[in-house]
Amino acid sequence: MALVDNKNLSDNTSEDFNLKKTLLIYIKQWKWFVLSCIICLGLAFLHLRYTMPQYRATAKIMLLDDKDASSAGALKDLSIFSEKEDAMVEDEIQVIQSRSFLRNIVNRLHLNISYFSKGRVNEFELYKTSPIVINFIESDSIINTTNFNFYTEILSVTHFNFKINEEDPPKKYTFGETIPTFFGGLIITPTEKNIKGYIGSSIRIKITPLETLAESLKYRISILPTGQSSKVVSVSITDPVIQKAKDIVNTLIDEYNISTIQKKNEISKNTADFINKRVELIASDLVNVDDSIVKFKTGNKITDVASEAGQFLNSSVLNEQQLDASKMQLNQLNYMKESLGEEKYQAIPANLGLGDASISQLSSRYNELLERRKTLLKSAGEQNPIVIELDQTLSGIRQNLQQSINNSSKSLRIQIGSLENQSKRINSKIFSVPGQERRLRSIERKQGIKESLYLYLLEKREEATISLTATSPTAKIIDEAYNSNGGPISPNKQITYIAALFFGLIIPFSLIYLGHLLDTKIHNKEDLEREIKNITVLGEIPRVKRNGNTLVERNDRSILSESFRIIRTNLDYVKRGREVRDYENVIFVTSTINGEGKSFFSLNMALTLVNTGKRVLLLGADIRNPQIYSAIKNKKEKEHSKIGLTEFLVDKSIIVGETINTHNINGINIDILLSGKVPPNPAELLMNDRIKDLFDTVSDQYDYIIVDTAPSMLVTDTLLISEYAGHTIYLTRADYTEKRILNFAKELHAENKLNGMMLVVNDVKQSNFGYGAKYGYYGAPKKKGFF
Known part of the structure; x- marks a missing residue:
């Protein structure tokens, strides 16, 4: 079973796409393509004619x-x-x-x-x-x-x-x-x-x-x-x-x-105004800084901190020198004073570099007199009047010298005190110089910053003022506006006509493609063979025009007659290949649903078999919706009995011969057993035992019995009498029968519910109809088209 499925799958795959067949579908509709192109090109011309050009x-x-x-x-x-x-x-x-x-x-x-x-x-x-x-x-x-x-x-x-x-x-x-x-x-x-x-x-x-x-x-x-x-x-x-x-x-x-x-000008102006305000503010700050420097120097009584600091250092050195000199002189005086107090007639130091000239003179006179006294004492005694006089003189000089030393010492002490105070003042000024210099530097730093910012803003104010008169545009024009295409850009004639031609082709193509994509019906023998692969397809019947002849005539060479001859030939071929014991000459005609042309096929098939010289009976077994009488009533030559199959099954007194009537249709005499009146219980009526007697009788009397039955899927009538069929022709209709309902036919065949099933496609368009679509039938007159 798996092998069969795989084989079917490969067959379906190989047959899914056939380029030649696909192209043929569209080539058959070439008239619509031509018409669509003409319409689209005409619309394109009108569009170009009345559309305003765009530049x-x-x-x-x-x-x-x-x-x-x-x-x-x-x-x-x-x-x-x-x-x-x-x-x-x-x-x-x-x-x-x-x-x-x-x-x-x-x-x-x-x-x-x-x-x-x-x-x-x-x-x-x-x-x-x-x-x-x-x-x-x-x-x-x-x-x-x-x-x-x-x-x-x-x-x-x-x-x-x-x-x-x-x-x-x-x-x-x-x-x-x-x-x-x-x-x-x-x-x-x-x-x-x-x-x-x-x-x-x-x-x-x-x-x-x-x-x-x-x-x-x-x-x-x-x-x-x-x-x-x-x-x-x-x-x-x-x-x-x-x-x-x-x-x-x-x-x-x-x-x-x-x-x-x-x-740019507005912002430059705003920038200049802003700079002017800043310049005024900084100029005011700069004046305040200058005033601070003036106040600082005036308050500290300085002009230049660095030079005055040097003067303070020089003054300090001189003051220290004077202080040291005064102290040295004071020490000398003290030494002289001590020398005067130790011994009465002892020489005192002289030439000590004292600043007081009287002390130097007195000390020198005193030492000279001492030398003279020593000399006199060598030749005279201490009581010598000269020596006494010298002693008195020396005593006076000594007193004067002591008084002078005391006075000089006092004067030096005063001078030393003054020098020490002056040294303190000088040192305090020297110590205050770094602080003053730091404060002055801070003020001068502020002054320098304000001055540099002031000069910078003055420069930028000039730049902003100049930019007001030298502003350049942001966009530089390379090419002024020009017609870039040299003519109108739309409508473009070439593109418009190409688009019109494209749509003229694509519209019918899309409609045809969409129609085939959404199509769920069969259209010809090939479609039926793709759907049902294991049931023989006898042939296909062409679509007949409503005003044309729908029934086969004697010596008819129309495509309708030829299609039934082909089906007749294929039927005989299939019959020879099968072994049927009972009812070998009984042929049931059924379909899936109504409207697929069972009665039309049954009547024409019977007429075709009659043309071969065979005795043929057309039996109307569709007692629910009989259609054979409607097909032949305009062909009747005389009024026939209204007794049919229904009456035969109901009334046991009626024999088979009373129900069969001979009709002349298009010059062909054919025996027909009509369905009769529509009964209220058709299924139960077909289960009557007399149905077997009917088929037994007619199968012995006729070469072919064509039985027009009811649709198999809609009612059970056909299945009830299917045992009396030697062969079954299962009818489908092009552009009518849905592919999905063919599954019912597959089930019937698989379950052998209908004996010897064979398929026929009815109402096929001539454009889809086998070889006749391209070559026509042998001997038939050719119809020349407009082109």
Whole structure:
């Protein structure tokens, strides 16, 4: 079983796609492709004929660095302004597309007032060529928010008609006359150059709100960098009027440059004002610092701390020298005083370098007299009058010398005290010099900082003032706005026709593909063979036109007759290959559901078999919904008995011969046993024992018995009498039978509920019908088509 499944799977896979067959599906529908292409190309022509051409204006600009004229250029070397100031290209693009720029463009170019000249189909804008001009009495703030549309017809150089809607009756006005509107009065004036050429013409004037136009321009203007990391930017816009597009692009660039220059000038001015305030404040601080230095020097009575410190050091040295000299003299005097007090006639030191000349003279005189006395004492005694006189003199000198020494000592002590006090004062001043110098340095440091900042701000103030007169624009124009394509960019004729041809092919292709994708029905013999592989397919029957002949005729060479002959031949071939003991000549015709053409097939199959000279009986076993009588009632030559199968099964007195009638259909005599009246219990009636007697009788009397039965899936009638069938032809209908319900036929065959099942496809389109679709039937007249 697994091997069979794998084989079926491989077969399905190999048959899933067949390129030739797939292409044939679409080639068969070539007329729809041609028609679709013609329609699409016609629509493309109308589109090109009546579509307003669109032009693209493009300009290129370079966004310059702002290092030399940035917003804080005068102060950019301060730490607070040392951040990176180069704006990204993307940011500048957003600035260029800002609403303020776009509103300025609308105002400068007066885009909110549009003039249109009406043609036969379209209307075109009169940009800067309008023969009339609109003036408003109300303020711009009201006009910029107004949405208004009206029509004018120029009658002459002095008069015109005015109407709000096209269907309104016109009102005649004179140029220059005030026209009342809901937003205020408006005045229409002519232009001298163009007015005469537009006499008799209709012009539509549209007033659009400013914000609406600005929003529209924002999405219409394209601003893109020309390359990665490039500062060159392409600015473009598409519009039906190329001059208008150029003006919009050029004005946008001009507005951007004006805005950046104003911004730089404003910030430079603010920077200069800020610097002026700082200069005034720092100048005041500098004056205060200078006053502090003056007060400090005046309070400390110094002019130069360093020079005065040197003088203090020199004074201290001199004072110490004088102090030491005075102390030395005082010591000498003390030594002399001690020498005078030890012995009475002892020599005292002389030439000690004392400052007092009298002491030196007295000490020298005293020593001389002592030497003289010593000399006299060698020759005379102490009582010598000369010696006594000398003693008296020496005593007097001694007293005078002691008095002088005392006086000098006192004077030296006073001088030493004075020198010591002076030394203290000098030392205190020397000790205070570092503190004074530190305080003075601190004040001078403040003075230096204020002076340097003051000079720096003066320099920057000059730079800011100069930048007001030397501000350069941010955008450098590389290419002014020009028609980048040299003509209209749309509609593109070549692309339009190619697209039309593409859609002309793709639309029918898509519909056909979608139809096949969603198709769940069979269409021909090949579809049936793919769905049911183990049941023989006898053939296919072509679709017959409603007004055509639906029944086989004698010596008929139509495609319908030939298809039944093929089925007859295949049936005989299958019958020879099978061994059937009972009812070998009984052929049941059934289907899955109603409407698949069982009665049509049964009648034509019976007629085809009769044409071979065989005795054939057509038996209507579909007693629920009999259709054979409806098919032959227009072919009857005379009124026949209404006794049928139902009456035979119900009334045992009726014999088989009474139910069978011979009918002449298209010159062919055929025996038919009709179904009879529709019974209330058809299933139970078919279980009657007389049904066996019927089949036993007719199978002996006829070569073929064609039995038209009920649909097998809907009712059980066919299965109840299937034992009397030697062969079963299971009918399907193209474009009608669902593939999924064929599973029922598979189940019937697998469970052998119907004997000798064979398949037939009915109502096949000739485009899908076997070999006849391409080659026709042998001997049949060929029908020539239009092409």
